[in-house]
Amino acid sequence: MKDKIIVKNKDYAEPLNSVLIDSFQVTKTVNQSWQIQFNAYDDKSVAFSLLQAQNSILWRGQEFIIKQIQPTYANSLNTTQVTATHIGYEVQRVFQHNVNTGTKTYSVNDVLSFYLNGNSFDYTWEVRGSFDNQQIENLGNANGQDMLSKITSTWSNAIITFDNKKIIVYSSDDYYQDKGKVITYLGNTNQVQLTYDSTNLVNKLYCISDNSGDENSKPAFNPFYVQDDESIKKYGLYEGNPVSDNRFNNADAMRQYALSQLQPEPSLSIQVQFNANNEDIDTGEIRTLIIPELNLTTKVTVTQVTLYPLSDTQQSQAQLDNTAKTILNYNNSLQNALSGHVDTTTNINTTISSAIASNQDEINKINSALKQQSQAVTTDNGTITYTLNTGVVYVYCNFTDIVANKTSFNVPNGFVPNNTINGSLVINESGTNYIINYTISSTFDIKSIYSLQNESVTELNNQATGNFSYLI
Missing domain, CATH: 2.30.300.10 (Baseplate protein-like domain - beta roll fold)
Structure with missing residues (x-):
């Protein structure tokens, strides 16, 4: 099953079955983060006990490292919130102590090779797409996370993602x-x-040659401005801080870079x-x-x-x-x-008044029809009452001796929703919380019932009462 969640450390690998499925969240942001987060309840399993910092979560063929755990004890129930980041970001454990001193020209592959070649953490790399060579000063004396930042800051079209411990650097043209x-x-x-x-609007920049701290060296080019005339015409002048960068030793290269730093819109x-x-x-x-x-x-x-x-x-x-x-x-x-x-503004008041006058009778008829309707269905397993009131169906449930995954009620004509509705109802009966997972289409189907009591969650054949509502 591709959605099975495995928790593991160096000794054990166990399926985690106590995840609250509505809480399982995957977030992914280009060049920033890739993580999963979920809540799980204590089912006294080995898997739950393995939810500890720096253990691994395996999901859909990818490995994530647990970074945060937040246990909560409430209403006799022990739950834990888990946040795990993709193992690709653990490349920060790689540290390159050597330094390539001076300003040198590198490809993306050169940078990856310099940091990762022969690393003891089994990280590999791949470059997909075309990148121009760029100059970098004093590369090294930094960890793998700094390496990733160096790549994205040096090559503005670089997109970094991972396949477990393989670091893949795409050009934006290949990634999107x-x-x-x-x-x-x-x-x-x-x-x-x-x-x-428009907070960060910038349509003019002053470009300065970077002498790399040597006051006696001759500038590579004379200072100059770049600007976006259309933006200035539209919004007025917004000048940003002066720009200097020792990667560019001629005016044309600096001009192209500075134009890319404008934010004219x-x-x-x-x-x-x-x-x-x-x-x-x-x-x-x-x-x-x-x-x-x-x-x-x-x-x-x-x-x-x-x-x-x-x-x-x-x-x-x-x-x-x-x-x-x-x-x-x-x-x-x-x-x-x-x-x-x-x-259309000049005629809008007349149009609205005319529409209200011509449709008021129909509006009154609709309101009258929606005032209230009610139907009930009774079976051997319980009773379900449907009340229609101004477009909302209120479903009142009284379930007795329900058998999980088998109970189904026919929904009366006129109360059937346009689309299937899936939901989870939590009710309280005699101090015990019950979770009822249901589906509504042409029938009202009970998928499962769980009892939350005495720090355990149990699928059961038991009594439950409650009510909820949904829009038709």
Whole structure:
């Protein structure tokens, strides 16, 4: 089973069966982090006892190292929150004490080889894509994490990811791939948040030759400015701090670098929450973002994901890029929308008044129809009552002698939701908490019932009462 979670140390490797599945979270951010987090309850197993710092979690073929554990004791139940980071980041254990003194020219592979060749922790590497050689001063006397930072700061198009202890450095052109998938507002997502921020706007920079601390050496080039005239025309002048870098010993190279450091447009951050928990999305994807209300269709790259791969209820989330083209498309959409609003503003009050007057009778009929309906289904295993009130179905449950994974109630016509609803209901009966996992489609199906009592979680055939609600 690909989703089996294994906990291991140097002596044992055991499957962990006490994970609370809705809490199991995977987060991945380009060039920053890759980790899993979850809560587990104490089922007195060897696996639970292995949830200790620096032990490993194996999941979907990748190894993660436990970095944080947070035990909690409440209501006679012992649970532990676990945070584990990908073993690739343990490359910080590699330390290169030697130093290549002076300013020298390196490829990405040269840097990786200098730090990792012959390391005692079994880290390997691979470079995918094309990178220009760059100059680096005094390389070495640092650990493997500093090596990764040196690569991403020296090569702005470098993307670093891992396959266990293999470090893979991609060029951005090789990492980001368009597989033809889309993100559509009111399609596979009902929530798209766009954050437009001009705090770090910079459209002019002063470039200075770096003499590397030698006051007597001659500058490689005379100081000069670079600027973005279109940005200055649109927003006014925003000058950043002077730029100097000893990697560039001629004005043309420095000019190209400085232009890449400008931020002539406000940044655009896009966050998406998908309608389904099983949205198959990962960093490195290029997707088409469609927001019909803005007439916006643009390509975006996925730079961060938060996934709940074991849950039936938690929704996948993604952070999208803020490339110059995306921002331009967004600006054009806003401008077109503004023009359309201006054209219709003079008639809007008349239009609204007319619409209300012509539809008031229909509104009254709808409200009357939704006031309240109620139906009940009774079986040998219990009773379930459905009450419809202003668009919300309230489901009142009275279950007796339920057999887990077998109980099913027919849902009355008129109360069937448009889509399957999966949920987990926690109720309290005589001091004992019960977790009822259920699915609603054309039937109401009890998937399982667990009792939380005396520091244990037990799947059982027992009594449970409670109520909950869902939107139709």
